[in-house]
Amino acid sequence: MATPELTRLERSFVATPDFSRLLAELTERERHLDAGTSSCRPEPVATIIRRTSRGRQVAFRYLDDGEPKPTWLGPVLQGFANLVTLNDNWDGEGARRIDAATINRALAAMEEVLPHDASAPSIVPLQNSGLQVEWHRNGKDIEIEFNPTGSVTFYYFDAESGEEHEGRVGPWFATVKEYLNRIW
Amino acid sequence: MPDREITNDPAIADHEVLLRRLLADWVVPGDRGRMRITSAAFKNFELSILFLSLMEQQGRPKDDALKGHPDSSLCSVTAGLARQLEQGVIYDTEPPRDPAHGLVIGKKRQSIANGFARHAKWEIPSEPPLVTVEAS
Numbered sequence: 507m508a509t510p511e512l513t514r515l516e517r518s519f520v521a522t523p524d525f526s527r528l529l530a531e532l533t534e535r536e537r538h539l540d541a542g543t544s545s546c547r548p549e550p551v552a553t554i555i556r557r558t559s560r561g562r563q564v565a566f567r568y569l570d571d572g573e574p575k576p577t578w579l580g581p582v583l584q585g586f587a588n589l590v591t592l593n594d595n596w597d598g599e600g601a602r603r604i605d606a607a608t609i610n611r612a613l614a615a616m617e618e619v620l621p622h623d624a625s626a627p628s629i630v631p632l633q634n635s636g637l638q639v640e641w642h643r644n645g646k647d648i649e650i651e652f653n654p655t656g657s658v659t660f661y662y663f664d665a666e667s668g669e670e671h672e673g674r675v676g677p678w679f680a681t682v683k684e685y686l687n688r689i690w
Numbered sequence: 691m692p693d694r695e696i697t698n699d700p701a702i703a704d705h706e707v708l709l710r711r712l713l714a715d716w717v718v719p720g721d722r723g724r725m726r727i728t729s730a731a732f733k734n735f736e737l738s739i740l741f742l743s744l745m746e747q748q749g750r751p752k753d754d755a756l757k758g759h760p761d762s763s764l765c766s767v768t769a770g771l772a773r774q775l776e777q778g779v780i781y782d783t784e785p786p787r788d789p790a791h792g793l794v795i796g797k798k799r800q801s802i803a804n805g806f807a808r809h810a811k812w813e814i815p816s817e818p819p820l821v822t823v824e825a826s
Contacts (some may be wrong), residue, residue: 588715597713598759599738626719630730642721649729649800661729672800674755686717 548572555579557587563689564590566613578626582616585629589637601633605654615639619650619679620629624690643689650675650682659683697795698778704770707742707781708792709755712763717819725819727765730805737777737794742766743784744790752813758824764814770771771809795797 525674526546536566548635550569557564564587568579587602596603612629616639627639645665654657712731720726740755756762769779777796783789798806812818 591717598711599734628728630715630718630728631713632730633734634785638730639719642719642726644721649804651800659800661804662738663804665800670801 546547555583557583559584559587560591562591565685572626574622576620577623577626578616578624579619581626582629585609585626586613590633591630593632596631597633598661601631602635604631604637605635608654611638611656611658612650613660615652615679617649618684619682621690624686641686641689646689648685648689650679664690697780698773699780702741702769702779702781702792704768704773705716706769706779707766708769708772708794709738709742709745709752709761709764711765712757712765713759714761714763717763719821720818722822725821726818727807727812729800729807730769732763732803732806732810733798735795735797737766737798739792739794740747740788740790741789741792748789750790755763762798763812765810766813767806767810771806777802777803 516518520630537675548571550571553568553570555566557566565582566586586609589609590606592603594603595601605622625641625643630638630639630640632651632653634653638649638651640647640649646663647663647665649661650658651660659673660675660682661670661672663670671685673681698710710731712727716731717725718728742752745754746750752764753766762779772779772794775796777794777798780793780795782791782793796802
């Protein structure tokens, strides 16, 4: 299945070397997987999805591969639009606006992490100019924290068992996917 | 400004109530039909709070903590909880700070921030709001 590409229309997206490489690798991998398979799949078409927040419009680019859009797409884009439109001092305590490159990295991670029919997470701003994506379902909590330094960490908590884990997110979000599978 | 060398003031009793203002973005849907406080509200290294006891001495009601922030909510934790979570608590009342202002100081890993979020008590409103479904 082709990987749709989801980006926010801003220069900072291409200015994030790690993320650019990640996308290039993904694209290459999908090419290999697609080689020799059906040739009737339509070419993905770049579509613009707009969301309004705080009286401003935010545009996202989505490579539409003709498949139904993920169930989480609309709420997730609205969540990110809500971050994009925060200004400096959004917390009343002097916080800077949310880092654009961090937003783009988190957007890309959503495609990597979420099954097509997953529940949409809450997307919240951090005072260090980063952001956090979080789910609270069935007595379990999962957070993924994206920091402007580039570090990405996760947290898992099960209220019933008291099981608690946190740490750095590894390649391809493998650990996070394991925990996410516990809450769907 | 407080002396940053002092990262915990032992004169502040564990039962002191610390009020923390919650932005609307920091109140998210929980899984029991109620909104909940996100740990994002408790991640700053120097976390701004107001001492309830100082506000009372100053004749100020709790909702004074939300002055100028009509979309915000208010919750509380105790100084004792902060210390259990490896944090220090200090006064920070010098102008231009609020005369009841203080700081909860320390690195807040996700487990620590979540410890605050789980144990925080709702003050205004007094209960977590119901989750409302919004069209996406």
